[in-house]
Ligand SMILES: Cc1cc2nc3c(=O)[nH]c(=O)nc-3n(C[C@H](O)[C@H](O)[C@H](O)COP(=O)(O)OP(=O)(O)OC[C@H]3O[C@@H](n4cnc5c(N)ncnc54)[C@H](O)[C@@H]3O)c2cc1C
């Protein structure tokens with residue numbers, strides 16, 4: 231099985247030094263976990279190959295590098311190379327790091343190659359008949375188990391297993407191949423944006439009225455307003471009545487399945 | 498506060514004493530009737546704060562501003578008695594701002610409400626907010642929706658199909674701006690829609706205003722701003738909910754045909770719910786927690802299992818070794834992000850309440866009417882938790898018995 235791992239040139243959020251984004255290292259581990267018989271390679275489109283050499287130590291033996299000028303869109307170059315190689319699985323990170331962090335590259339690639347895309351995957355395993363079992367994160371520990379057949383683009387979620395340890399020997403043995411083909415320069419679709427240093431903004435306090443007083447904001451922050459202010463109070467009810475009230479309340483807010491229903495069969 | 502405006506002339510005229518001689522006479526001691534606020538009676542207020550009839554005078558000073566009635570009948574609850582606010586109607590909007598909420602299970606999530614608040618900020622007075630939902634969804638008008646475009650969704654996992662349907666709906670709507678929540682589902686949908694229509698997407702906006710949108714970039718070292726683009730996703734907890742009067746949420750007809758395609762290559766998709774017994778406390782959706790007021794922890798564990806909840810505890814129980822340390826809720830334990838917190842026999846110390854501050858709904862059972870947890874709870878039951886727990890178990894067993902009988906196999 232041929233697996234391509236897409237590597238972006240990440241920058242460390244604090245130091246600004248080139249670094250392999252953690253989620254892409256996790257994607258490499260996910261690829262490595264799919265079997266020893268797999269042929270796994272990294273793919274990067276960008277001006278400089280040095281930025282991604284770290285990925286060799288994280289478990290890749292071979293990285294293909296397509297030289298693309300700094301301001302250009304990497305998607306056409308990546309799509310052309312991937313169409314040529316036709317890997318069974320294309321793994322990417324959920325968001326890149328250090329750039330625009332928009333997470334659009336995998337979607338654009340899936341569109342260009344007309345492949346299905348499964349997002350935010352935390353675990354992948356091989357099933358019978360060449361099918362692939364992907365566990366997609368739904369937040370709060372819930373998963374969606376998707377069975378796919380045929381080539382697919384998968385983005386990796388940060389909740390996936392931690393990356394493999396960096397191995398110096400592997401990093402020395404691995405190689406980065408710069409492809410000779412020079413793709414046509416395609417400038418990235420630029421939107422005129424203004425940039426300035428980041429300014430932290432106060433967290434919004436849930437339930438605080440707009441333009442309220444400080445006392446109202448404090449009340450909202452400690453949770454005294456909202457549900458509490460309109461709350462119901464039962465004093466010394468019969469325990470059976472209390473239980474009925476509690477269950478009705480829990481059902482009304484939707485944390486408990488309705489009476490008689492089993493686990494909700496949501497997909 | 499708006500008090501009625503005083504009218505000195507009318508007040509003066511009211512104190513006028515008619516007749517009796519040529520000289521006009523006024524009764525200055527008579528007060529004009531209906532001049533607004535009732536006069537305070539400090540003595541009566543003090544008397545109302547008095548508790549019991551013992552020899553020693555005892556006052557409950559937390560009972561303020563209640564001059565008459567029983568002293569300690571119930572916890573005072575400030576119930577705002579506002580008259581039902583009028584629904585705002587935008588008849589002919591100058592433009593539309595579309596919102597595509599996640600609406601899991603036909604209910605707006607907190608993040609969806611924030612996106613609606615952002616859309617309202619963009620729409621202003623002239624524009625209208627149009628919500629695009631699959632299936633039914635409740636509470637849209639109160640959250641700030643002027644129009645609702647509803648269409649029937651397909652069953653099963655088909656994100657590409659959903660993106661296609663939303664794309665068709667957006668094309669019919671001709672909205673000036675479209676906002677998505679930057680959540681797992683919403684972010685995925687937004688990217689699919691943007692790529693399919695070949696438009697740029699402004700992701701993860703932290704500020705949404707008519708002046709422009711702002712998002713962080715390069716590891717939060719810079720921020721990028723832009724005049725409101727057509728497609729954007731809104732970061733969680735960055736924009737306030739809509740707080741104005743309810744909106745109309747008028748239904749719009751759905752025009753255009755929905756392309757029906759079977760999802761390519763996807764063989765099956767099953768949802769695996771989080772196992773509440775093993776999910777980390779900080780991620781849990783529904784936490785049932787035990788405090789020092791509980792003695793019967795076996796029944797408590799049964800209740801937790803039956804309610805499909807994650808167990809929590811106060812520090813006292815964890816210190817005593819009755820519950821594992823990782824189940825401690827509070828400042829030195831876990832800060833919850835749960836939707837609902839159910840506290841049994843917990844007093845609600847500040848250190849404990851800090852861990853519960855983010856929970857939307859709180860249910861408390863406590864024997865002490867004056868416990869802080871009772872004050873915090875949306876449903877507060879002043880009763881022995883030891884009696885309520887078996888009652889809950891009985892009721893749940895009864896319901897499941899009925900459900901098994903009634904449900905067709
Ligand atoms: C630095 C510091 C950090 C701390 N961090 C934490 C923390 O992270 N988490 C935490 O929980 N605590 C923390 N604490 C401890 C906290 O201050 C309280 O002591 C603790 O939360 C009280 O736990 P409790 O409500 O279970 O017990 P109690 O205060 O003893 O309350 C028991 C309650 O149960 C009620 N009750 C009694 N019998 C019944 C019955 N039969 N049925 C129903 N109700 C009944 C009582 O009325 C009472 O309200 C911290 C303290 C300090 C100093």
Ligand SMILES: Nc1ncnc2c1ncn2[C@@H]1O[C@H](COP(=O)(O)O)[C@@H](O)[C@H]1O
Nearest residue numbers: 236238275304322323326332333334335
């Ligand atoms: N220039 C690139 N070359 C190869 N892969 C890339 C490149 N840019 C982005 N990717 C992949 O796309 C993911 C999301 O990137 P982005 O859309 O830039 O946030 C990254 O985690 C990478 O896996």
